[in-house]
Amino acid sequence: MTNRRALWTIIGVSSVLRLVWAANLGSYTNEAYYYLYAQNLAWGYFDHPPMVGFVAALGLGVTHGLSPAFGLRVGFIAMFAGSTWLMARLTTRSFGERAGVMAALILNVTVFYGMVVGTLAGPDGPLLFFWLLTLERLGAALEAPEQASLWVGAGFAWGAAMLSKYYAALLPVGFLLYLVLKPSARRCLRMPGPYLAIVEGLALFSPVIGWNAEHGWASFAFQGNRAGGFQGFQPELFLEAILGQCLYLTPWIWIGLVAILARLIIRRPRDWSESEAFLISQAVPALAIFMGVATFRRIMPHWPLIGFVSLMPLMGKGWAEQLAASPRRTRWRLRFCAAVPLLVGTLFVIHARSGLFQNERGQLLGSVWPVADPTVDTIRWGQIARELKIRGLLDDPVTFLFTDSWRFSAELAIVSGREVDVACYHRDARSFRFWSRPRDWVGRDGIFIQVEDSQVQAETYVPWFTRVEPIATFPIVRAGIPVETVRLYRCVRQTAPFQFGYTGPGPMPRPGRMPAPEGEPTRMSRHLPTPKLR
Template identity: 45%
Template sequence: MTPRRALVLLIVISAGVRLLAAGLLGLGNDEAYHFLYAAHPALSYYDHPPMLAWTEQLGLFLTGETYSPLALRLGFIAMFAGSTWLMARIAARWHGPWAGFFAAMALNLTAYYGLAASTFALPDGPLLFFWLLTLDRLSTAIDDDRRTIPWLGVGLTWGCAMLSKYHAIFLPAGAVLYLALTPSKRRLLLRPGPYVAIVVGLLVFSPVLVWNATHGWASFVFQGGRAVGGITPRPDCLAIALLAQSGYLLPWIWLPLMAVLVRDLRRWWRLENQGERLALALAVLPFAAFTMVACFRPVLPHWGLIGLVSLFPALGREWAEHWSKTPARVRRSLCMAAGFSVVLLGLTLVEYRTGMLQRVEGSRWGLFKAQADPTGDLYGWDQVAAGLEKLGALSDPDAFLVTRYWYQSAQVAHAINLRRPVLCYNIDDPRGFAFWSKPNEFVGRDAVLLAINDEMIPLPFYQRWFTETSSLGEFTVERMGKPLRKVRAYRLRNQRAAFPYTFSPERIAAREMLRAGRHPMDATSLSAGRMPAVPVIRR
């Protein structure tokens, strides 16, 4: 077995497992929402840049299956296969071919990148691919420090990374940090190459700049507000963030990566491998930035993970060294780690089909509730579409559907195959629906308002916009005979005025400050002087 053959087997087998999972699991809330990106082509979007939509559109185009979860995810599975190859290529260049294989293996054994971002329609899949491709091109350009041409490739790949997710802003920052702290490479800061790369990258990224300039810089305000911390120290948030990171990467990957990070920081000036120095510079800034934010507010665990990806080549080198000394022990450890990932995926598929955790609700153990089912959001939306059909909610060609929450509207829209317009009537947080919808088109039309489970529906709020409201009926989504989701439907007749999707940078910033626990306004004051507030979503 050669490293090359081992890598090919890894890519083929892991891609096959992901294709199986992608075909068996329904769409998650974020995926259903991201599907609407592909359904509404644009230069950019409120939440993310457009690479996410382009990757989705690739799979949908190649298969011709517009509403297939597998088709939606196909581009992401292919892109992770490319990420696996890139990881092996980078690590092999710096540390040898077996280090390349083990670095790629470690990436595949993580929970977030190896199972989630590699299978589902999430922006971190394209970001990972173009982050690694930028690292590959950057390493080549720095080694060939007499020519400017390689920097064109750096700019192109970095621009694509920026089109994937704004976290890619840390790539040029880390590169500058590396050049400034490496005496033998510092002269590159006086040469045109790095600046050519910046210009090319910004040109590639320009569609996002154009979209934001014509939409009040909405995306930058929204994402910037999420990344800004509060003013009160929150050690609990920091502890949760680090523990969650460990869970996302799995402890047997995260802890060795932390050891690599600390060790290389302590011996920075003695590191002889320039690739390892570059990787450390690219890793430390995003990890430090989001760790600092976590000291003051809750953060999503995967925000800071992309920086740690740069440390996998060093981890692959360590595994290769252990392999050369104790191959049997390393083989057992890898089999156990791979087995855990396969079992975890298998349990997810079983839970999705059977709802075992949901079914023990009310048992003598009392450990689980249906709301805590990790697969509940993915299941049963086809039953929602069938229930709406029975209620006649889809029979009126002039009617449209409404929910209060963007993720519910997205799931309904995908479930009914976009047969009717689906809107999100929420003043405080409509997400992309504020930009996809044309409110004036719905004046004079009837709506069907959907309430999921036991959520409170403020009918007096909607009565301001419609002449009459009445109950249409309700139904229950079941899994293995156990109720999973209750849907109540209300008929709203004759919309009298356009719903106010009023975007304000100040409004979005205030909402994100409120979520961070550092703003004196409450949800009502966010809408004061305009309308009764719909409570801010807290997820």
């Protein structure tokens, strides 16, 4: 098989597999939240720049009439196919076609990128695509710095990466580090190309700055607070971050990438090739900054992974050399690496639909490791929506639905469509604070949906309503086994606006009371009866 055919086989087979997974899995993690991005397109959101919303809207538009969860993912699956091609192209430029195929395979067999980013909706998909496009165009521009068109392409790619995730701002940092390491490359600074690219990228990103200025710098402040605030050195958090990276990339890929990084650091930078210096310069800023933060604050395991992506071409080069030196043994290793995510992803989808590994109490892995099952989230909200419809709770246009979590409210919105208004009543409402005004809900009845993961009890909302009364309790069922209990409460006539706003952990906001209607006393009971099981 030729290298070109091998690459397109990887892209085609993996894309079909992801489409099958996407069609058989309910919305998961934050996907429903990005569905609401697509329904409320803007140049910014509380927690992310807009590209994830643009890609989600495109997928939903192309698949109009199909399942929203599936349509939401289509654009991201297509974008990951493009990322695979870009990884191969970037690697081929420096190390040859066989290394390009190997690097494309490496990207696809990681758990986080190959399974999660490649299948589910999220901002890391666009970031990956435009990060790789920036590296590919920047590499071409450095080879021919006098060609302004190449710098225009690099500037566009960087601007689009900034529209995907804010830490694409690290790409110019990596470029400057490369110029420090390789003085011969500094001749490009005597030409207009690099400055044109910077201006173009900032121009593309400027609407996000404008949106933040209009919204109290909400998004910048939120993301800045997540990585800031020195809390003393905590080595256990650093070890936790390392373990998370290892599992997200799969241990054998992570170990290989760390080994490459260590070997390069041990060698003198003057001995690095141009390609090695370019790639490590783009890897180090993300790895250094996020792992530095991990020494004093808990980080999400995937935050530093984009740095490892920049090292994958070097790993692809190593795999290509191993394949040439020991083809039989290397092919077996490649089959193993490809089989693991295929098996894990397929079993995940099968279990999410059928409860393959749940015990009689709905717990994961039976008596071996009886823990809460995260896949319940993929089936929970569809059953809740059906229950609400059966009970006629979606029929009244004045009644709205709400939960105590932005994730839950988003899940509720994607399964109920446009049939009913949905709010999030919690101090951390994320973008829900921009999608309605607190006073919009005053005078209306609400239905509070409480799931087992809810952090707020129904009586918490008594001060905002005339009264709160239980409606029903019902189970979420999978394979005939109840896996969770849901409670519904009717909150009659909201009397005061619930003030949205993220100000960090703390107590729920208190309302400014409005008088109840004449003859209808305010119910302030703190001991609501539990709804009876249906």
